[in-house]
Every structure is written in structure tokens, then in C-alpha cells.
Amino acid sequence: xxxxxxxxxxxxxxxxxxxxxxxxxxxxxxxxxxxxxxxxxxxxxxxxxxxxxxxxxxxxxxxxxxxxxxxxxxxxxxxxxxxxxxxxxxxxxxxxxxxxxxxxxxxxxxxxxxx
Amino acid sequence: xxxxxxxxxxxxxxxxxxxxxxxxxxxxxxxxxxxxxxxxxxxxxxxxxxxxxxxxxxxxxxxxxxxxxxxxxxxxxxxxxxxxxxxxxxxxxxxxxxxxxxxxxxxxxxxxxxxxx
Numbered sequence: 227x228x229x230x231x232x233x234x235x236x237x238x239x240x241x242x243x244x245x246x247x248x249x250x251x252x253x254x255x256x257x258x259x260x261x262x263x264x265x266x267x268x269x270x271x272x273x274x275x276x277x278x279x280x281x282x283x284x285x286x287x288x289x290x291x292x293x294x295x296x297x298x299x300x301x302x303x304x305x306x307x308x309x310x311x312x313x314x315x316x317x318x319x320x321x322x323x324x325x326x327x328x329x330x331x332x333x334x335x336x337x338x339x340x341x
Numbered sequence: 342x343x344x345x346x347x348x349x350x351x352x353x354x355x356x357x358x359x360x361x362x363x364x365x366x367x368x369x370x371x372x373x374x375x376x377x378x379x380x381x382x383x384x385x386x387x388x389x390x391x392x393x394x395x396x397x398x399x400x401x402x403x404x405x406x407x408x409x410x411x412x413x414x415x416x417x418x419x420x421x422x423x424x425x426x427x428x429x430x431x432x433x434x435x436x437x438x439x440x441x442x443x444x445x446x447x448x449x450x451x452x453x454x455x456x457x458x
Contacts, residue, residue, distance in 0.1 A: 232384070268431060268448035269385070316384055328392075329375065330446055332385040 229253070230333035232317050238339045239307050247302040247336045249317030258300040259330065260292060261316040269316055275300060276322065304338075312340045343368040343434050347449035354422055355457050362417040362452045364432035374415040375433045375446075376406055385431065391415065392437070402426065427456045 230251045239245040249258065256277050261269035273282045275294045289311070291303040304311055314337050318330040348363040366372060373392050377385040389400025396408040406417045415432060432449040 230384075266451075268450050271445060314382075318385075328373075329387060329390055331387065332377070334384040335382070337382060 230317055230319055230331055232315075232333040232336050234336060235334060236337050236339070238341065239304075240341050241309065242306045245304050245307055245338065247304075247315050247317075247338070249300045249302070249333055250298050251317075251319045251333075252298070253319055253321075253331060254297065255319035255321045255331075256297070257320045257322045258294060259318040259320075260290075260300070260302050261318065263314040263316055263335075265313075272302070307338070307340045309340050312338055314338075343372070343436065343445075343447045345432050345434050345447055345449035347430075347432055347452050349452050350450065351453045351455065353455045353457055356424055357421045359420050360418065360422050360426075360454065362430050362432075362454065364415045364417065364449060366413050366415065366432075366434045368413075368434060368436065370436050372434050373437050374406075374408060375435075376400065376404070376415070376417050377431045377433060378402075379429045379431065379451075381428075388417070388430070422454070422456050424456050424458060426454060429453050 233248045259274040260272045262272055263269040271283050272286045272290055273292055289305050293301045314335045316335045317333040320330045321328055344367045346365045354360045375390045376388040378388050379385050388404050389398045391398050391408045399405045404419050406415055408415050429451045431451045433446050435446045
């Protein structure tokens with residue numbers, strides 16, 4: 227089945243130790259998103275890629291970076307995780323064209339713990 | 342700017358009883374509306390969506406929602422809930438013609454549905 231895959235599902239890192247989360251998709255969608263979701267809160271958009279174009283949300287900390295080496299893969303890099311970065315990180319994809327936006331499909335998420 | 346209000350943060354309901362989860366939105370342009378469900382430690386799963394056409398939308402797991410433009414609402418309903426419906430439900434809105442570079446999906450704060458045996 228076509229889907230959005232996130233690895234790992236659970237990630238534990240130490241305060242200040244860089245960490246990378248992975249997302250891949252078989253939907254061939256041209257837009258990929260990264261969201262941060264803290265406990266009992268709605269998902270918060272960090273950034274998205276439209277094809278190769280990177281779009282950062284204004285309030286996303288510089289500590290968060292992203293890479294998209296090809297259509298299928300997208301990575302979230304947290305350069306120096308703090309305790310406040312502990313959260314669920316959700317990857318989503320959608321197909322966008324000149325006709326406009328459409329449904330976002332989410333992966334299962336990666337729960338990040340910072341010790 | 343768009344916003345979504347989910348009026349109830351928690352909804353307890355007995356098994357096999359009906360349930361309605363309320364969602365109101367605010368937007369100055371036409372909208373697409375979505376309901377997602379999130380089970381503990383899982384991602385968001387699409388329940389149903391309204392893009393255009395019939396205002397009554399049927400989704401997975403027996404859920405349905407009705408788009409009411411005059412009341413700017415998109416309430417989610419199920420006639421008989423099961424224990425397995427216990428989860429958090431998010432209503433979300435986006436504009437269909439955002440243009441390249443603007444794909445904000447605005448979420449409500451979520452409603453936790455607890456089904457009581």
C-alpha cells in the first residue's frame with residue numbers, strides 16, 4: 227500500500243546531541259511537511275518542501291533544519307535538542323498543483339525523548 | 342487568516358450511544374475541511390474530508406460530517422460508538438487555492454473522545 231513511513235518510531239537522545247528523524251513516502255507527492263506535536267496539543271507546522279523549495283515557518287527555531295534529497299525522502303535534523311524539543315514529530319505529504327491544495331496524509335510519527 | 346474551534350476538549354460517551362464532536366471554523370475564503378483521528382502514540386489518520394459537492398460527507402469507521410456554510414460548522418457524528426473509537430479527533434481547515442508556498446493546514450485543539458463500557 228502507498229504510504230508515509232517514519233523511522234524510527236521512538237528516538238531517545240541526550241540534551242545537546244544532534245538527532246535526525248526520517249520520513250519516506252510511496253505516494254509520489256510533491257509536497258512534504260514536518261509537524262511538531264506536544265502532549266495534548268494540535269500539530270504545529272515547522273516547515274514544508276514544495277518539490278525542492280524549502281519553506282520555513284516564521285516561528286520555527288533555527289535549531290530545526292530539514293533536507294529533502296529526492297521526492298521520496300525528507301529528514302528533520304535537530305542540531306542541539308533541548309528538553310523542550312521532546313515531542314511527537316509528524317511527517318505528512320500532499321499533492322499540489324495549479325489547481326490548488328489537497329489532502330495531507332500523515333505518517334505514524336516519531337516520539338522524541340530528550341534526556 | 343483561518344481558525345478552527347473545537348468546542349469540547351473532552352467528550353465521554355457510553356458504548357453504543359451516539360456522539361457529535363463539534364467544529365466551527367473562521368475563514369474569509371472558501372475552505373476545505375478535514376477530520377483526523379489520532380490513537381495514542383500514532384500519527385493522524387484521515388477520517389473524512391469536505392472539498393466540494395454534497396454537504397454530508399461519509400468517512401471511515403461509520404463516521405459522517407455535515408458542512409454548514411451559514412453556520413461555519415463541520416460537526417462530526419457517529420450513531421453508535423465502540424470502545425475502539427476512543428481517541429483524539431482533530432478538525433482542520435485549509436484554503437483550496439492557497440497558491441504555491443502557502444499550504445497551512447490549520448488545526449483545532451482536538452477533542453478527546455472516551456467511550457465508556
